[in-house]
Amino acid sequence: MTTIQINGKDVEVDPKQPLIHALHTNGCDVPMYCYHPGLSPVGSCRICQVEVQQGEGPSRVVVSCRTPVADGMRVFPDSEKAHDVRRECLEFLLKNHPLDCPICDKAGECDLQDYSFAEGQGEGRSVEPRRKLEKRKSLGDVIVLDEERCILCSRCVRFMEEVPKTPQLTVADLGARSVIATFMDRPLTGKYQGNLADVCPVGALTLSAFRFQARVWNLTKTTGTCGECSRGCSVTTEVLRGGELKRFRPRYNADVNTWWMCDVGRFAIEEHSLEGRLVGALVRGSRELEPADPFDAIDRAADVFTAPGHPVVIASPWLTVEEGERLRDLAEALGSEVHFLSPPANDLADDLLHTGDPCPNRRGLEGLGFSPIDAEAALELLSGATSALICGERIGALLGEGLGELPEKLRLVVLDTMPLDVPAVRAELGVPSSIERTGTWINVDGHAGKLGIARSAPPGVAPLVQTLDDLVARLSTTATAGGER
Amino acid sequence: MVIVKRKELSFWERLYLPEVVRGLSVTMRAIFRRKITRQYPEEPLATNEVTRGQPRLAVNEDDTIRCVSCGLCEIACPAYAITIDGQETDRFIEREPERFDIDMLRCILCGFCEEACPKDAIFMSEELELADFSREALVYDIEKLKRPISALQRRSDYVYKLNDRWHSSSSTS
Ligand code: SF4
Ligand code: SF4
Ligand code: SF4
Ligand code: FES
Numbered sequence: 001m002t003t004i005q006i007n008g009k010d011v012e013v014d015p016k017q018p019l020i021h022a023l024h025t026n027g028c029d030v031p032m033y034c035y036h037p038g039l040s041p042v043g044s045c046r047i048c049q050v051e052v053q054q055g056e057g058p059s060r061v062v063v064s065c066r067t068p069v070a071d072g073m074r075v076f077p078d079s080e081k082a083h084d085v086r087r088e089c090l091e092f093l094l095k096n097h098p099l100d101c102p103i104c105d106k107a108g109e110c111d112l113q114d115y116s117f118a119e120g121q122g123e124g125r126s127v128e129p130r131r132k133l134e135k136r137k138s139l140g141d142v143i144v145l146d147e148e149r150c151i152l153c154s155r156c157v158r159f160m161e162e163v164p165k166t167p168q169l170t171v172a173d174l175g176a177r178s179v180i181a182t183f184m185d186r187p188l189t190g191k192y193q194g195n196l197a198d199v200c201p202v203g204a205l206t207l208s209a210f211r212f213q214a215r216v217w218n219l220t221k222t223t224g225t226c227g228e229c230s231r232g233c234s235v236t237t238e239v240l241r242g243g244e245l246k247r248f249r250p251r252y253n254a255d256v257n258t259w260w261m262c263d264v265g266r267f268a269i270e271e272h273s274l275e276g277r278l279v280g281a282l283v284r285g286s287r288e289l290e291p292a293d294p295f296d297a298i299d300r301a302a303d304v305f306t307a308p309g310h311p312v313v314i315a316s317p318w319l320t321v322e323e324g325e326r327l328r329d330l331a332e333a334l335g336s337e338v339h340f341l342s343p344p345a346n347d348l349a350d351d352l353l354h355t356g357d358p359c360p361n362r363r364g365l366e367g368l369g370f371s372p373i374d375a376e377a378a379l380e381l382l383s384g385a386t387s388a389l390i391c392g393e394r395i396g397a398l399l400g401e402g403l404g405e406l407p408e409k410l411r412l413v414v415l416d417t418m419p420l421d422v423p424a425v426r427a428e429l430g431v432p433s434s435i436e437r438t439g440t441w442i443n444v445d446g447h448a449g450k451l452g453i454a455r456s457a458p459p460g461v462a463p464l465v466q467t468l469d470d471l472v473a474r475l476s477t478t479a480t481a482g483g484e485r
Numbered sequence: 486m487v488i489v490k491r492k493e494l495s496f497w498e499r500l501y502l503p504e505v506v507r508g509l510s511v512t513m514r515a516i517f518r519r520k521i522t523r524q525y526p527e528e529p530l531a532t533n534e535v536t537r538g539q540p541r542l543a544v545n546e547d548d549t550i551r552c553v554s555c556g557l558c559e560i561a562c563p564a565y566a567i568t569i570d571g572q573e574t575d576r577f578i579e580r581e582p583e584r585f586d587i588d589m590l591r592c593i594l595c596g597f598c599e600e601a602c603p604k605d606a607i608f609m610s611e612e613l614e615l616a617d618f619s620r621e622a623l624v625y626d627i628e629k630l631k632r633p634i635s636a637l638q639r640r641s642d643y644v645y646k647l648n649d650r651w652h653s654s655s656s657t658s
Contacts, residue, residue, distance in 0.1 A: 102555030102603050103580040136579060212571040212580050215556035241568075 004073040013069050020048050020064040028077045031086065031115045033093070033201045034153035035065035038259040039162055042066075045153050046089045047115070051076040061085050083119070090120050096131040097202075098148045106203030108216040112151065133179060140187030142263060143196055143205050147179045150204035156180060159199045163260060164192040164352060180204070191350065194266040198249060198259075209267060210247050214240045223251060225441055225449030226265035227318055227434045229348070230357040232443035233257035233265060237435050237454035245272045245435060245454070255447050262354045271394070271433070278419040278430035280460035289421060289428070294462065295470075300427040301413040302474040304387050305334055312385040314378050314399075315340040315370060316392025316416075317359035319464075320439025320451060324361070324368045326468040327391060333475060339381070340365045341398050342372035355444050364442035375399055379406070382424075387411045392464065393433055396420040415467060431464045432457035439465075532611040534643035537596050540587060541610040541632040543641070550631065551606035554582035558598035558607055566591035567598060585627040589615055599644065608637040608644065 002015040006026050013022035018041060023030045033045040043066035053059040053074040061081060101107040133147035154171060161167040168188050172181035182188060196205045219238040226233040234253035240246045250261035281297030282289040305311055313331045317340055331338045342359055349356025379402040382388050396416045406424040414420050414428035436457040441449045498504055543551045554571035572583035596609050617623050
């Protein structure tokens with residue numbers, strides 16, 4: 001540990017980190033554009049300058065992102081001199097910046113906007129015209145570049161070089177004509193392009209999928225966990241007006257994903273669409289599935305399970321540990337084994353984040369005694385049974401077409417996000433998707449990822465834990481009443 | 486409970502007729518005075534540039550909407566009356582509203598939206614009347630809100646003047 005003095009106060013700081021890190025961890029909000037804690041520092045934007053005095057010599061102004069800490073250093077991040085040089089840097093950065101915050105998707109979470117608002121001057125002094133450059137240049141399917149907004153911090157260039165290790169971006173041309181470009185305007189490739197929109201401190205790189213979708217201050221942000229692979233990256237789930245899911249963004253987690261997430265998880269938006277969701281409950285009438293009161297559906301399910309024989313229980317790999325526990329208890333009471341559907345590994349694995357295993361809670365469910373089984377084996381098991389419970393988000397979709405061919409003698413109870421209309425179904429109840437419930441997933445390395453409620457589930461959809469509890473309660477009353485209602 | 490004591494009437498008052506005549510004399514005097522009753526709605530209210538009627542969206546001469554769906558009026562609105570969704574356009578200014586709803590029942594005609602707008606796209610018009618048969622019909626969508634800028638010109642000039650005054654008095658530093 002090194003001791004430095006910030007604004008006259010002694011603090012202990014990590015000697016391996018640059019001065020800016022020490023300032024940030026000690027409550028000084030020194031601005032930064034080119035520095036990103038996950039990338040190598042270059043010190044090109046000069047906005048992080050602070051006044052530093054060492055020993056008895058005169059004080060100097062240094063860029064805090066490229067300055068190592070040293071014992072006895074006295075730092076004055078808020079001195080007049082520091083403010084002055086930062087304000088001047090800001091004026092140069094804004095010299096060519098277009099004033100298009102009203103249409104910029106970054107507005108509201110833009111570092112340049114925030115700092116200009118805090119420190120900048122209301123009016124520019126420059127009389128020369130601003131640079132005119134391309135404003136909507138597509139860099140592939142994921143990213144749109146606005147050359148005018150770019151402040152040439154080179155974070156994007158370094159990100160591509162250092163994180164996915166696929167250098168594709170560069171600063172092309174010289175001096176005042178510099179722009180960010182790919183070689184021969186080729187589209188960007190790779191699974192980590194989405195992060196470019198997060199590392200870009202301004203609105204130069206934006207997601208084409210999120211383009212003009214929402215103003216960021218209208219998004220409700222909830223912490224959550226990505227469910228598209230067994231890495232379980234920590235994310236922020238952003239929902240517009242309590243309904244539509246607009247985006248996932250990575251959330252810093254030193255143990256799991258640091259600052260990044262892959263595009264597979266980032267763009268898993270459709271998976272949480274509210275369209276076509278199973279709302280409330282359905283039970284089979286004389287022929288068709290009809291809407292029913294959830295309590296009637298639970299009664300119906302209990303009737304199915306009190307018939308002789310052990311029902312087959314198959315869970316979705318998106319089940320949380322808490323839900324898994326309830327389901328295991330229910331299965332134990334019914335004398336059944338518990339399985340979870342484990343689709344084969346996909347070819348998306350890489351050595352950065354994506355594991356290629358689509359089950360976000362494999363460790364958790366295996367720990368609870370669930371045995372993995374693939375869709376084929378699951379369907380075989382189901383076709384040989386007389387009653388069954390399939391349970392959890394997307395389970396119907398994972399089992400696929402084969403469900404339609406199950407014999408009608410099988411009496412199937414479904415707890416799923418989407419309605420499932422196959423002849424075997426006797427009762428089904430809606431469940432919340434993974435952005436609508438709390439719980440825990442255990443990732444591939446054993447880290448727990450928490451789910452958060454980013455929006456309430458559609459009306460009539462109870463948490464799965466509660467549905468399972470109701471089912472258990474209903475079964476136990478059936479047992480004590482000797483099968484009578 | 487309050488007990489209101491009746492006023493004791495004097496003999497003169499109890500005679501009744503003199504009081505009727507006194508009352509009529511008030512009426513007769515008023516008949517010949519200048520009339521101040523306005524025959525609304527046949528006779529519309531006089532408006533001027535200070536009138537803050539319902540907010541309306543300005544449309545340029547070339548039929549393009551000025552609003553870029555930045556959402557600043559939406560966030561400035563204290564009554565949460567405005568809801569906006571944006572979309573991309575081919576125009577030079579890349580963004581325009583896909584949906585722009587103002588719930589006129591919520592709107593309190595405060596003019597904050599006009600003040601917040603960085604694009605001079607929303608103005609307090611001279612339209613003051615608001616009536617319909619359902620609540621839904623009073624949530625005005627973008628088509629109902631669009632007005633040619635010529636219809637809002639007087640207010641627009643006034644707002645420019647106000648802003649200029651504000652600029653010259655506040656940019657002292
Ligand atoms: S595009 Fe963004 S991240 Fe890249 S250099 Fe420009 S401002 Fe920096
Ligand atoms: S006038 Fe006031 S209340 Fe009405 S829409 Fe504008 S900001 Fe909202
Ligand atoms: S503030 Fe102006 S430009 Fe922005 S959304 Fe409202 S009307 Fe449109
Ligand atoms: S953040 Fe330090 S120079 Fe850019």
